[in-house]
Amino acid sequence: MAKKILKFGGTSVGTIERIQHVANIIKKEYDSGSQIIAVVSAMSGKTNELINLSKNIANDFNKRELDVLLSSGEQVTCALLAGALIELKINAKSWLNWQIPILTEGEHSNARIVNMNLDKVNNFLKKGVAVIPGFQGISKNGDITTIGRGGSDATAVAIAKLFNADSCEIYTDVDGVFSTDPNKIPVAKKIEKISFDEMLELSSLGAKVMQSSAVQTAMMYDIPLEVRSTFTDRKGTKIFSQQNIDYTKSVTGVAYSKDDAKITLIGVEDKPGVAANIFEPLNKAQINVDMVIQNISSDQSTTDITFTIKRDVLKKTKEILESNQNIKYKDLTHNDKVAKISIVGAGMVSTPGVTYRMFRGLAEEQINILAISTSEIKLSVIIDEENTLNAVKKLHTIFELN
Ligand code: ADP
Numbered sequence: 001m002a003k004k005i006l007k008f009g010g011t012s013v014g015t016i017e018r019i020q021h022v023a024n025i026i027k028k029e030y031d032s033g034s035q036i037i038a039v040v041s042a043m044s045g046k047t048n049e050l051i052n053l054s055k056n057i058a059n060d061f062n063k064r065e066l067d068v069l070l071s072s073g074e075q076v077t078c079a080l081l082a083g084a085l086i087e088l089k090i091n092a093k094s095w096l097n098w099q100i101p102i103l104t105e106g107e108h109s110n111a112r113i114v115n116m117n118l119d120k121v122n123n124f125l126k127k128g129v130a131v132i133p134g135f136q137g138i139s140k141n142g143d144i145t146t147i148g149r150g151g152s153d154a155t156a157v158a159i160a161k162l163f164n165a166d167s168c169e170i171y172t173d174v175d176g177v178f179s180t181d182p183n184k185i186p187v188a189k190k191i192e193k194i195s196f197d198e199m200l201e202l203s204s205l206g207a208k209v210m211q212s213s214a215v216q217t218a219m220m221y222d223i224p225l226e227v228r229s230t231f232t233d234r235k236g237t238k239i240f241s242q243q244n245i246d247y248t249k250s251v252t253g254v255a256y257s258k259d260d261a262k263i264t265l266i267g268v269e270d271k272p273g274v275a276a277n278i279f280e281p282l283n284k285a286q287i288n289v290d291m292v293i294q295n296i297s298s299d300q301s302t303t304d305i306t307f308t309i310k311r312d313v314l315k316k317t318k319e320i321l322e323s324n325q326n327i328k329y330k331d332l333t334h335n336d337k338v339a340k341i342s343i344v345g346a347g348m349v350s351t352p353g354v355t356y357r358m359f360r361g362l363a364e365e366q367i368n369i370l371a372i373s374t375s376e377i378k379l380s381v382i383i384d385e386e387n388t389l390n391a392v393k394k395l396h397t398i399f400e401l402n
């Protein structure tokens with residue numbers, strides 16, 4: 001009997017009608033003889049609504065209580081879906097994080113699943129469908145935790161791993177993984193197959209169709225995934241290891257994100273140890289620096305250093321740079337109206353000229369590149385935020401993804 005994990009995202013369970021539709025999808029799979037664990041997100045918009053509620057109490061609402069609050073979104077859909085299945089005469093039952101339990105480690109809002117005891121669920125599967133909330137867990141101390149935005153994907157993959165599932169299907173509001181966000185660039189094309197590595201890059205660089213830590217776990221344990229639509233019967237996108245894919249194109253997809261900020265330190269002394277002095281206190285404060293550029297100095301004694309960080313730590317980063325006595329510079333400028341545009345493709349390794357074509361294309365659109373970073377299968381640039389869609393469209397055309 002095949003064991004299947006079916007995960008349904010927020011839009012898929014966004015209304016009562018949609019929950020009933022999801023119950024019918026599950027019924028079909030169940031009736032064809034599979035054992036089913038359904039993993040659900042909160043109704044679309046619910047998590048944001050709860051975050052906003054907490055902000056009415058305090059901007060930095062207590063983290064423990066925030067997790068208690070946010071986990072309620074998934075509790076609602078879990079019960080509604082189990083109820084809808086029962087109405088279809090299917091024996092169904094929901095379990096919350098602490099009832100299983102789903103054990104997590106790490107800080108509130110950003111915990112990670114480390115184990116779960118699936119005995120109860122396993123026993124129940126012989127006679128019915130189990131419904132489990134995504135996004136939440138419980139710490140060693142018994143506190144409710146959440147595992148990061150979009151985390152229901154990670155719950156589904158963790159369950160697939162611990163359950164030794166035969167398949168893990170991610171049902172969402174688009175037909176699969178596209179060459180870029182189909183809701184922003186309508187000529188985007190669905191990708192039939194994509195490797196874990198490429199999907200991990202795309203997700204980390206802004207393609208929120210799959211949460212990046214879920215892809216990372218799937219890659220680590222070689223758990224194939226399928227992303228498909230809740231609302232159509234079309235074939236989705238298969239995500240698996242690279243040896244199953246023939247590359248005909250250099251670039252597989254274009255991703256973008258608008259959550260970075262750029263800082264430039266002007267007139268930094270050009271001598272050994274200065275960069276370390278700048279980045280060490282940032283590292284201590286757990287601020288992740290992404291791209292770094294050091295200009296060649298014109299007067300041989302000073303230089304400018306530009307780097308990017310996440311936008312939400314801009315204020316904290318500036319405070320550290322401005323208050324640390326070991327960091328000396330003439331001026332500090334920042335820009336938080338920037339976007340990161342990335343091309344991703346395992347085919348890039350064997351295709352010369354990808355970098356040049358990307359830069360030439362952006363130049364043709366009069367788009368200035370503010371920072372660059374590369375890896376074997378991706379190339380990212382920072383540009384002004386207002387040029388985002390233009391840049392994505394241009395790169396999509398240049399690399400023949402339309
Ligand atoms: P769910 O609630 O089902 O988890 P998400 O909103 O997290 O769904 O992810 C689906 C959304 O991801 C799509 O509606 C789409 O706008 C966006 N998206 C961004 N990049 C891509 C891409 N490359 N392919 C498909 N969807 C993408």
Ligand code: ASP
Nearest residue numbers: 041047135149150151152
């Ligand atoms: N409800 C959570 C969120 O909005 C988790 C998820 O949808 O995957 O981030």
Ligand code: MG
Nearest residue numbers: 009150208209
């Ligand atoms: Mg999601």
